[in-house]
Amino acid sequence: MFGAKIKIEKALHDRLKAVADKAGYSSVEEFITNVLEKELAKLEDAENDEQLEERLRGLGYIE
Numbered sequence: 001m002f003g004a005k006i007k008i009e010k011a012l013h014d015r016l017k018a019v020a021d022k023a024g025y026s027s028v029e030e031f032i033t034n035v036l037e038k039e040l041a042k043l044e045d046a047e048n049d050e051q052l053e054e055r056l057r058g059l060g061y062i063e
Contacts, residue, residue, distance in 0.1 A: 008016075013028065020031035043055060056062045 016028050016031060020028050023031065025031040025034070039059075043052060053062065
């Protein structure tokens with residue numbers, strides 16, 4: 001898998017690895033990709049900007 005890279009803190013990576021292992025993912029990258037795809041699908045399904053803003057607010061990304 002080639003593409004953009006992101007940096008995350010070691011402590012977060014360790015937590016992601018532990019959860020990915022327990023859930024049966026082959027790698028942290030596979031787990032993160034799956035989680036991000038699910039969240040993107042939810043946000044992309046928003047019918048309008050108002051719904052999108054409300055979902056982002058519910059996730060704590062905006063106030």
